[in-house]
Amino acid sequence: MLEIKDLRATVADKEILKGITLTVNAGEVHAVMGPNGSGKSTLAQILAGHPAYEVTGGSVTYDGQDLLAMDAEVRAQAGVFLAFQYPIEIPGVSNAYFLRAAYNEVRKARGEEEVDPMSFADLMDEKMKLVEMDGDMLTRSVNTGFSGGEKKRNEILQMAVLEPKLAILDETDSGLDIDALRIVAGGVNALKRPDRATIVVTHYQRLLNYIVPDFVHVLAGGRIVRSGGKELALELEAKGYDWLLEEATA
Amino acid sequence: MIDGYLQRFEEFARDGGAAAPEWVRSLRLSAITRFETLGFPSTRNEDWHFTSVAPIAESTLLPITGPSGSVDAAQLEPFLFGGAWHQLTFVNGRYDASLSHVAGLPAGARVLPLAQALDEMPVLVEAHLGRIASYDAHSFTALNTAFLNDGAVIHVAADVELAAPIHLVYVSDDAASGGVTNPRTLIVLDRHAKATVLETYGSTSRGAGAYLTNAVTEAVVGEGATLTHLKLQRESAQAFHVGTFDARQARDSHLVSFSFATGGALSRSNVYTELRGEGCGATLNGLYLADADQTIDHQTRIEHVEPNCYSRELYKGILDGASHGVFNGKVYVHPEAQKTDGKQTNNTLLLSEKAQIDTKPQLEIFADDVKCTHGATVGRLDETSLFYMKSRGIDARTARELLTYAFAADVLETIELTPVREGLEAATLRRYTEGDRRLAVR
Numbered sequence: 001m002l003e004i005k006d007l008r009a010t011v012a013d014k015e016i017l018k019g020i021t022l023t024v025n026a027g028e029v030h031a032v033m034g035p036n037g038s039g040k041s042t043l044a045q046i047l048a049g050h051p052a053y054e055v056t057g058g059s060v061t062y063d064g065q066d067l068l069a070m071d072a073e074v075r076a077q078a079g080v081f082l083a084f085q086y087p088i089e090i091p092g093v094s095n096a097y098f099l100r101a102a103y104n105e106v107r108k109a110r111g112e113e114e115v116d117p118m119s120f121a122d123l124m125d126e127k128m129k130l131v132e133m134d135g136d137m138l139t140r141s142v143n144t145g146f147s148g149g150e151k152k153r154n155e156i157l158q159m160a161v162l163e164p165k166l167a168i169l170d171e172t173d174s175g176l177d178i179d180a181l182r183i184v185a186g187g188v189n190a191l192k193r194p195d196r197a198t199i200v201v202t203h204y205q206r207l208l209n210y211i212v213p214d215f216v217h218v219l220a221g222g223r224i225v226r227s228g229g230k231e232l233a234l235e236l237e238a239k240g241y242d243w244l245l246e247e248a249t250a
Numbered sequence: 251m252i253d254g255y256l257q258r259f260e261e262f263a264r265d266g267g268a269a270a271p272e273w274v275r276s277l278r279l280s281a282i283t284r285f286e287t288l289g290f291p292s293t294r295n296e297d298w299h300f301t302s303v304a305p306i307a308e309s310t311l312l313p314i315t316g317p318s319g320s321v322d323a324a325q326l327e328p329f330l331f332g333g334a335w336h337q338l339t340f341v342n343g344r345y346d347a348s349l350s351h352v353a354g355l356p357a358g359a360r361v362l363p364l365a366q367a368l369d370e371m372p373v374l375v376e377a378h379l380g381r382i383a384s385y386d387a388h389s390f391t392a393l394n395t396a397f398l399n400d401g402a403v404i405h406v407a408a409d410v411e412l413a414a415p416i417h418l419v420y421v422s423d424d425a426a427s428g429g430v431t432n433p434r435t436l437i438v439l440d441r442h443a444k445a446t447v448l449e450t451y452g453s454t455s456r457g458a459g460a461y462l463t464n465a466v467t468e469a470v471v472g473e474g475a476t477l478t479h480l481k482l483q484r485e486s487a488q489a490f491h492v493g494t495f496d497a498r499q500a501r502d503s504h505l506v507s508f509s510f511a512t513g514g515a516l517s518r519s520n521v522y523t524e525l526r527g528e529g530c531g532a533t534l535n536g537l538y539l540a541d542a543d544q545t546i547d548h549q550t551r552i553e554h555v556e557p558n559c560y561s562r563e564l565y566k567g568i569l570d571g572a573s574h575g576v577f578n579g580k581v582y583v584h585p586e587a588q589k590t591d592g593k594q595t596n597n598t599l600l601l602s603e604k605a606q607i608d609t610k611p612q613l614e615i616f617a618d619d620v621k622c623t624h625g626a627t628v629g630r631l632d633e634t635s636l637f638y639m640k641s642r643g644i645d646a647r648t649a650r651e652l653l654t655y656a657f658a659a660d661v662l663e664t665i666e667l668t669p670v671r672e673g674l675e676a677a678t679l680r681r682y683t684e685g686d687r688r689l690a691v692r
Contacts, residue, residue: 048641051633076643088638092656092663101652102642109643141660158642 001026001063001197002047002166008057009046016042018222019058024166027194031208031233032201034219035241040201041085043219044170047199048082049075062166076102077109079165083155083172090142095154096124098142099161106162127160131187149180156187163191168199173207185210205237220245251307252289256282259396262315271368274398277380281395288389297387300576300608301547305516306490311430311462313397318342319425323349325454329419329484331669335448336361338402339419343431345400349419358407359445361416364434367403374405379436382468383496390492390518394432394466401434406443408472415446415667420465422452422489427459435467439475439503446478446667451493453486453513460515462490469497469505473527476504480670481521485513487542494520501527501556508665509536509548509565510674516545524553525561525587535664536565537674539681540573540605547576554587554617563594566661568654568682569605576608583615583622590617594624599631599657631657647684654682 002024009017016039024030034040046053047060049072060067067075090098103123104114115123124138131153143151152172159167169188173181188198188211200211208216208230216232217224218241225244226232236244259282263275270278290307291298319342326339326349338361339349345363352361360371367375385392402418420433437447451463463485471477477497485491491514497505509519523532538546552561567575577596598607611624631653639649658678665671 050637071646072637072640073643073645073649076641082641084638084641088632088635090635090638090653090656092659093652098639098642101644101648102639105643105645141656162642 002067003061004058005060006058007043007046007055007060009042009053009055011042011053015056016053016222017046020219020222020224022217022224024197024199026197028215029192029198029200029211029213031213031216032199032219033203033205033216033233033236035245036203038219039222040219041170044082044168044199044201047168048072048080073105076162077106081159081162081164081167083152083159083167083169085171085174087143087151087155089144089146091144093142094139095142096138099124099138099158102158103161123161127157130160130190131157132183133157148175149177152176152180152184153187156184160187160191165196166199167191167196168201170201171203172200173202173204181207182210205233208233218244252286254310254312255393256286258313258315262313262397270399271372273376274368278396278398281385281392281398284385285389285392285396288387288392291389297549300578300610301516301518301545303516306462309460311428311460314342314426314429314431315397315399317344318429319423321346321349321421321423321454326419326421329421329450329452329482330417331673333414333669335414336416337419338363338416339421340400340433342422342426342429343400343420343433354414356410356412358410359412360403360405362403364399364401364403371403371405374438375403375436378438378468378470379434382470382498383466383494388494390464391466391494393430394434394464397430397432398434399432401436404435404437404445404447406439406445408440409442411444412446415448417448417450419450419452420463421450421454422461422463422486423454424458426453426455426461428461430462430464433463433465435465437467437469437477437479439470439477440472442474443472444476446480448480448482448667448670450482450484451491451513452482452484453489455486455488458486458488460488460490463493465491465493467493467495469495471497471499471503471505473500474502475500476506478506478666480508480665480667481510481519483509483511483513483517483519485517487513487515489514489517491517491519493518495522496520497523499523499525499527499530499532502529503527504531506533506666507535511536511538511546511548512540514544514546518547518549520549520551522551524555525559526555528556528558530556530559532559532561533664534561534563535661537658537661538565538567538575539658539678540567540569540571540575542571542573544571545574545576549578549580551580552582552592554581554583554590554592556586557588557590559587560591561593564661564664565596566658567598567607568601568658569598569607570601572602572604574606574608577626578610578612579624580612580614581622581624583613583617583620585616587617588619590620590622592620592622596626597657598628599654600628601630601654651683655679
C-alpha cells in the first residue's frame with residue numbers, strides 16, 4: 001500500500017529526514033517510535049502533505065501512485081488521513097459543517113453521491129458513540145475551546161467519518177489520560193480492516209498496549225535505526241532509547 | 251474650509267430651525283461656535299492620527315436642512331431583516347412617516363421622531379439631549395449638534411421590556427449628493443428596562459456623488475437596564491460617514507453593542523461608554539469589511555469609573571484591495587474602579603499586499619486591583635489551518651473561502667438578534683465565496 005524509499009526532507013534548510021525506507025502493507029499496523037526530535041512527526045506530516053517541509057530525495061508510492069506529487073487534499077481524497085498531534089482550532093466553522101464538507105469531498109472523489117445534512121446527522125449519531133462524544137461538540141466551532149482529550153477524540157471522529165485506507169496517528173496519545181487513551185484506541189481499533197493500514201507515531205509504549213502493532217520502527221536522527229516486532233516496544237519501554245542511539249552512532 | 255458651514259448655519263438658524271425650543275436653539279449656537287473654533291480635525295489630533303478627514307474638509311459639502319429626495323419601500327428592503335419590528339425611517343436626514351411604523355408598543359415605551367418628542371416629552375429630551383455626547387473636543391459632534399433638527403427619541407420606562415427590536419433606518423439617496431446629514435438619536439432606558447435598537451445607515455444611490463452622514467446617538471442606560479445596540483454602516487461607495495454612539499451606564503446596567511461597517515469611501519465609527527455604577531457590564535463587538543480604497547476607522551472608549559464592572563471587546567476586520575483599517579480601542583480604569591475585569595481584542599485579516607491596518611489597543615489603568623488584558627493580531631490566513639482543512643479533503647479554494655468567512659463569523663455569532671446575525675452571515679458568505687459554489691454553512 002505504502003512504499004517509502006530513502007526519503008529525505010528538510011525544514012528551513014535543516015535536514016530532518018536522512019533516508020527513510022519503510023513498506024506498509026494492507027492490514028498492517030506499524031508503530032514509529034523515537035526520542036523527541038528524531039523526525040517521527042516530520043515523517044507523519046510529510047506523508048499528509050504539510051507545506052512546511054521540503055522533500056529533497058527519495059520517493060513515496062501509495063497504491064502505485066507518486067504520493068509526493070499529490071496535493072494534500074488529493075491525498076485525503078485518496079484515503080490518507082493524518083490525526084494531528086496538535087489539532088487546529090477553527091473558530092467560526094461548526095464541527096458538523098466541517099465534518100460534512102470533508103465527508104462529501106471524500107465521497108465525491110470516490111464517485112459517490114454527496115449526503116444531505118439529515119442523512120449525515122444519522123451517520124454522526126453512530127460515529128459519535130465510537131468516541132463517546134456528546135452531540136453538543138458538533139455545534140461548537142472546530143476544536144475551539146476543546147480540552148486536549150476532546151481534540152484528540154475529535155481527530156478520531158473525523159477518521160471514523162472519513163474511513164481512510166491509510167491512517168497516520170501523530171502522537172495521538174500525548175497529553176491524554178488513561179481513560180481518554182482507551183477511548184481513542186478503541187476508536188482506532190474499531191476501524192481496522194484487512195484492506196486498511198495504520199501508522200502509529202508515538203513516544204511511549206503505553207499506547208501500543210491498546211493498539212497492538214505488527215511492526216515497530218525506531219527513528220533516531222532522521223533514520224530508522226531498528227525495526228522489529230511488538231516486543232521491541234517493550235524493550236524500549238524497559239531500557240529507554242539511549243542504548244539504540246549509542247549503537248546507531250557507534 | 252468651514253465658511254460654507256457657518257453660512258449655512260446662519261440660514262438654518264433663521265429659517266429651518268427657528269421652530270425649535272429656546273434651549274435647542276441655544277445648544278446649536280453654542281455648538282456652532284465650538285465647531286468654528288475646532289474646525290475639522292487634522293492627523294495631529296491624537297484621535298484622528300491614522301485617518302485624514304481632508305477629503306471631507308476639502309470638499310464643498312453643505313448640510314441639508316430641509317426635506318430632500320425620495321425613497322420607496324422596495325428600495326429599503328435590502329436594509330431590512332423581515333420581522334414585525336418597530337421602524338422609523340429618515341431620508342436624507344428627514345423623518346419619513348410613510349416608511350415608518352410603530353405599533354403595539356407596551357405602555358411606558360415611546361418611539362418618536364425628534365420634533366414630536368420635543369413636543370410630547372420635552373422634559374425628558376431636555377434632560378439628556380446634548381448632555382452625553384460632548385462636543386467640546388469633538389468637531390463632528392459639534393457639527394451634528396449645531397444642525398440638530400431631526401432624528402429619533404426612544405424612551406422605555408422602568409421595568410418595561412420591549413419584545414420587538416426598534417430599527418432606525420437612516421437612508422440617503424441621490425439627492426444627498428453634495429450634502430451633509432446630521433441625524434441625532436436619543437435612547438433612554440429607565441431602571442430595569444430592556445430594549446434592542448438597530449441603527450442602519452445606508453444608501454439607495456448607485457454612483458451619485460459624495461455625501462457625509464454625520465450621526466450622533468446618545469444613550470442612557472438606567473439602573474439594571476439592558477440595552478442592545480447594533481449599528482450597521484452600509485453607506486454607498488462614495489460616502490463619508492462619521493458616527494458617534496455614546497452611552498452612560500448606571501449601576502448594574504448592561505450594554506451590548508455591535509458595530510458592523512462595510513460602506514463608505516471613508517468612515518469613522520466611535521463607540522463610547524462610561525460605566526458609572528457598580529456591577530455594570532459592557533460588551534463592545536464589531537466587524538469591518540473593506541476593499542478597494544476604503545478607509546474604515548473604529549474608535550472605542552470604555553471608562554470604568556466604579557468598581558466591580560466588566561467589559562468585553564472583540565473587533566475583527568477583513569481588509570482587501572488597497573483598503574485601510576483603523577482600530578483604536580481605549581479602556582480607562584479610574585482609581586476607584588477596583589476589581590475591574592476587562593478584555594479587549596482586535597484581530598485583522600489582510601487579504602492583499604496593499605491592505606493596511608493601524609491598530610492601537612490602549613489600556614490606562616489607575617486602580618491597582620484589576621484584571622485587564624488586551625491584544626491585537628494582524629495577519630494572513632493561517633497556513634496551518636489551511637493545511638488542516640486540506641488534509642481532510644477540502645480543496646484549497648474552498649478552504650481559503652471558508653476560513654475567510656469563519657474569521658468574520660466568529661464575531662458575527664455574538665449577535666443575539668437572529669435575523670441580523672443570519673443576514674450578516676449570509677452577506678459575508680456571499681462576499682467571500684464565488685459564484686454558484688457558495689458554501690452552505692448551516
